[in-house]
Structures are given as C-alpha cells and as structure tokens.
Amino acid sequence: MEKKEIDVKFIVGIVILLVIFGVVGGSFWNLVARQAQKDKQEEARLENEAIRAIYVEAGDILKEMVFVDMDKKTVFKAAIPKEGIYNKNDKLIAGDTLENGDMVKIYGDRNMTRSIPAQYPGITKMKRNGRASLEELQPYLEIANELLCGDSEEEDKK
Incomplete structure (x- = not known):
C-alpha cells in the first residue's frame, strides 16, 4: 500500500x-x-x-566630396563610419571609400549642423546601394555646385 x-x-x-x-x-x-x-x-x-543620398565631387577649383540628399535635395558632409561601408547585402566593403556617383543609405540620429554645407556627425551606418549614371548624377551635381560655388545655370545665361 x-x-x-x-x-x-x-x-x-x-x-x-x-x-x-x-x-x-x-x-x-x-x-x-x-x-x-x-x-x-x-x-x-x-x-x-535612413537618408538616401548620392556622393558627388563638387566645386570649381577645389573639389569637395559631399552628399546630396536624394529626397530633400540638400547638401551635407559626413564622415564614413569607423566600422566601414556596407553593400546592399549588409556585408562590409573592403576599402571604405566612396566614388563620385555612389548612391548610399545613411543611418544615424538625423541631426545635422546648421552650416554650409551641413555636417552630419551622428552617422551609425552607411550602406552603398549602387552607382548613378552620368544622367542621374547631373542634377545632384548641379545642386552641390550651386551651393558650394554660388553659381547656377540662370546666372550663367545672363
């Protein structure tokens, strides 16, 4: 029991x-x-x-590498993050360099300085999504040159 x-x-x-x-x-x-x-x-x-931007070389004599926001059409400078640049598949790219016309997505706190051109110090990640053709690059190059050089096509026509 x-x-x-x-x-x-x-x-x-x-x-x-x-x-x-x-x-x-x-x-x-x-x-x-x-x-x-x-x-x-x-x-x-x-x-x-994330900011969709294009990396352009602008300026007449002294060339400056800047980003142009593809949506807002604003020009800004930004440093490449210490960890490097990622490709579309989130793999680190060897070389950590961008070339004229590279299209990128920039992740961060979205706080820009109030300067000309603006500075974006709070970047946490940068992803390269491809390269723009010359036709795609041209409008953004004109925006950057207008800001950095002060010349526009309308002034050139006068």
Missing part, C-alpha cells in the same frame, strides 16, 4: 514539474517572439528614417 502511495506521489510530482517546465518554456519562447517582433519594427523604423 505504501509503495502505491509513493508511486502516486512521485507521478503527481513529475506531472507538476512537467507543467511548470511547460509554462516556463512557453513564456520564454513567447518573450523571444515578442523581442524578435520589436527588433523587426525597430529595423523597419531605422530603414524608413
């Missing part, structure tokens, strides 16, 4: 332990799933806030 009572207590104890492990395990994976969802939302937010 005592043996059966001990066996029943043992089985009940095992069942209770399994239920506890199931609840703890389930809540753990639920927490992991919620965190993954938050990470995806944060990544989507950062992607939406």
Whole structure:
C-alpha cells in the first residue's frame, strides 16, 4: 500500500514539474517572439528614417566630396563610419571609400549642423546601394555646385 502511495506521489510530482517546465518554456519562447517582433519594427523604423543620398565631387577649383540628399535635395558632409561601408547585402566593403556617383543609405540620429554645407556627425551606418549614371548624377551635381560655388545655370545665361 505504501509503495502505491509513493508511486502516486512521485507521478503527481513529475506531472507538476512537467507543467511548470511547460509554462516556463512557453513564456520564454513567447518573450523571444515578442523581442524578435520589436527588433523587426525597430529595423523597419531605422530603414524608413535612413537618408538616401548620392556622393558627388563638387566645386570649381577645389573639389569637395559631399552628399546630396536624394529626397530633400540638400547638401551635407559626413564622415564614413569607423566600422566601414556596407553593400546592399549588409556585408562590409573592403576599402571604405566612396566614388563620385555612389548612391548610399545613411543611418544615424538625423541631426545635422546648421552650416554650409551641413555636417552630419551622428552617422551609425552607411550602406552603398549602387552607382548613378552620368544622367542621374547631373542634377545632384548641379545642386552641390550651386551651393558650394554660388553659381547656377540662370546666372550663367545672363
């Protein structure tokens, strides 16, 4: 009789332990799933806030390398992050250099200095998405030259 009572207590104890492990395990994976969802939302937010820019060499005599925001058409300078430049597939590019016409996405705090051209000191990541053709580059080059050199096509026509 005592043996059966001990066996029943043992089985009940095992069942209770399994239920506890199931609840703890389930809540753990639920927490992991919620965190993954938050990470995806944060990544989507950062992607939406990234600045799409084109890297141009502007200026008459002293050439200056600047970025032109492809959406707002503003000119700014920015340093390449210490960790380097990524390609479309989020792999680090060897060489850490940009060339005239490179199209990039710039991630950071979006705080620019109020200077001419503006400075963007809060960059956290830079991703090279491709290179613009000469036709695509031309309007952005004109925007940068107008700001840095003070000349525009309208003044040249006068």
